[in-house]
Amino acid sequence: MSESDVLQRAAASLRAAHDGQREGSGFTRARILGTLAQRRRPRRWRWLVAAPFATLLLVGSAWAQSTGSWARVWQAVATVLPFIQPSSPPPRSNTAKRDNPPRSRAEPAETLPAAPAPVEPAPQAAPAPVTEPPATEPPVTELAPAAPGPPLHQPPTTTRAKTTARAARATAARPPPELPADPELSTFRTAHELHVQSQPRAAIDAYAAYLRAYPHGRFVPEARYNTALDWIKLGDTQAARKALEPFAEGAYDGYRQREAQQLLEALPR
Amino acid sequence: MMPALLGSMRALSFDPLAPSAALATADLLERLRQGDSRALGEVYDQNHQAVRAFAGRLLGDSSAAEDLVHEVFVALPRAAQRFRGDSSLRSFLIGIAIQHARHHVRSASRRRSALTRLSAEPERSVRSPEAAAAERGLLEAVQHALDELPLDQRVAFVLCDVEERSSVEAAELVRAPEATLRTRLFHARKKLRAALEKGGFR
Numbered sequence: 001m002s003e004s005d006v007l008q009r010a011a012a013s014l015r016a017a018h019d020g021q022r023e024g025s026g027f028t029r030a031r032i033l034g035t036l037a038q039r040r041r042p043r044r045w046r047w048l049v050a051a052p053f054a055t056l057l058l059v060g061s062a063w064a065q066s067t068g069s070w071a072r073v074w075q076a077v078a079t080v081l082p083f084i085q086p087s088s089p090p091p092r093s094n095t096a097k098r099d100n101p102p103r104s105r106a107e108p109a110e111t112l113p114a115a116p117a118p119v120e121p122a123p124q125a126a127p128a129p130v131t132e133p134p135a136t137e138p139p140v141t142e143l144a145p146a147a148p149g150p151p152l153h154q155p156p157t158t159t160r161a162k163t164t165a166r167a168a169r170a171t172a173a174r175p176p177p178e179l180p181a182d183p184e185l186s187t188f189r190t191a192h193e194l195h196v197q198s199q200p201r202a203a204i205d206a207y208a209a210y211l212r213a214y215p216h217g218r219f220v221p222e223a224r225y226n227t228a229l230d231w232i233k234l235g236d237t238q239a240a241r242k243a244l245e246p247f248a249e250g251a252y253d254g255y256r257q258r259e260a261q262q263l264l265e266a267l268p269r
Numbered sequence: 270m271m272p273a274l275l276g277s278m279r280a281l282s283f284d285p286l287a288p289s290a291a292l293a294t295a296d297l298l299e300r301l302r303q304g305d306s307r308a309l310g311e312v313y314d315q316n317h318q319a320v321r322a323f324a325g326r327l328l329g330d331s332s333a334a335e336d337l338v339h340e341v342f343v344a345l346p347r348a349a350q351r352f353r354g355d356s357s358l359r360s361f362l363i364g365i366a367i368q369h370a371r372h373h374v375r376s377a378s379r380r381r382s383a384l385t386r387l388s389a390e391p392e393r394s395v396r397s398p399e400a401a402a403a404e405r406g407l408l409e410a411v412q413h414a415l416d417e418l419p420l421d422q423r424v425a426f427v428l429c430d431v432e433e434r435s436s437v438e439a440a441e442l443v444r445a446p447e448a449t450l451r452t453r454l455f456h457a458r459k460k461l462r463a464a465l466e467k468g469g470f471r
Contacts, residue, residue, distance in 0.1 A: 007465070010410070010411035010461070010470075011411075011426075014329070014408065014411060014412075014427075014431045015431050017325070017408055018329075020319060020321040020322030028317070028338055029310065029313050031339055032339055033309065033310060035339070036304075036306060036343060
């Protein structure tokens with residue numbers, strides 16, 4: 001391009017017109033810094049909101065873990081969030097384990113139902129089928145290994161007696177739950193405690209008293225089933241068989257049906 | 270940290286800064302990457318004039334140039350994360366300006382067209398005896414002619430002919446081969462010359 005070239009002159013005029021010096025450059029500087037500060041603010045704000053919540057969550061979890069109320073918290077969360085399995089709570093702390101000791105394998109139906117189970121009207125010959133068994137009833141299959149052979153005709157073995165006695169002591173040591181006055185429950189509890197304390201004869205009488213007083217009561221299936229277990233403990237296989245047969249035939253909507261069948265198979269004829 | 274520091278040191282070979290300023294610049298870059306607003310202020314103070322000059326020459330509009338300067342420096346903290354020191358920080362800023370220019374070129378072009386249409390002034394005589402008036406006329410003409418160019422050719426013309434950068438440096442800035450840049454420049458000159466001659470400029 002020559003000196004007088006139009007393009008060169010045009011480029012020079014552009015260069016001169018825009019030399020980058022402007023009085024408002026300070027304003028642009030402030031505008032840039034302001035824009036960046038405004039962009040950063042939401043992130044800082046998020047932290048300010050999230051940090052207290054995170055701290056609260058951590059402290060709350062630690063407190064629940066240390067006081068043993070984690071299981072209750074977990075249950076509460078499970079009721080709110082449906083995707084959490086209530087049956088698989090997180091590991092409990094030592095305190096929680098102390099509060100709720102594990103049940104003995106040989107412990108047969110030691111605890112009372114926590115809440116009355118709904119019961120349908122029952123016929124006279126066969127007790128009423130129960131729609132929902134009490135949640136705290138232990139499975140009878142735990143008794144099955146001891147069932148076959150002579151032990152059924154003999155008093156409970158020493159180990160079993162010790163275990164049962166230990167469980168009975170634990171039950172006795174436990175403070176009774178605060179329940180409103182309920183004569184039916186009270187009568188059943190009397191029989192049940194005898195059953196748990198391995199006093200089968202007294203338990204059978206007490207269960208019979210309960211069944212006479214409340215033939216359509218809430219705990220009829222439990223009373224009848226535990227009576228059968230007490231007959232087994234006493235070695236009266238005929239009475240036990242007679243008591244177990246309705247359960248094995250599914251007279252109680254399948255309640256204890258499998259266990260009853262296993263016991264009947266194990267009992268000597 | 271270390272590669273970035275070394276990159277920043279390498280970048281100083283392009284800058285006319287004393288070697289003692291090398292660590293200061295590296296530190297400035299590191300603070301910039303961490304989002305330090307004071308570091309951004311320092312970078313602005315050192316480079317805003319060059320960036321504004323380039324933006325003004327490219328866009329031909331002071332307001333649009335100011336917007337582009339704003340956009341370049343706002344984008345800098347994030348863009349600095351990928352700055353490896355292959356060029357000077359000033360060239361890096363010009364590169365950011367080129368990347369963000371497309372939108373501003375269009376808006377500046379639209380604004381200029383609107384102003385021309387709405388202008389009540391009579392058509393300026395390009396053959397005015399006053400030199401200043403002639404220069405103003407040439408400036409307006411070349412800005413309108415630039416608006417008709419594709420952005421790549423426009424950038425090539427501003428970098429090489431207006432800012433008088435070498436074709437190697439310009440090619441680095443636009444991230445294109447040097448031959449490509451030369452081709453763009455050739456076409457830009459050809460079109461601009463034709464447009465100016467058509468407007469009566471010789």
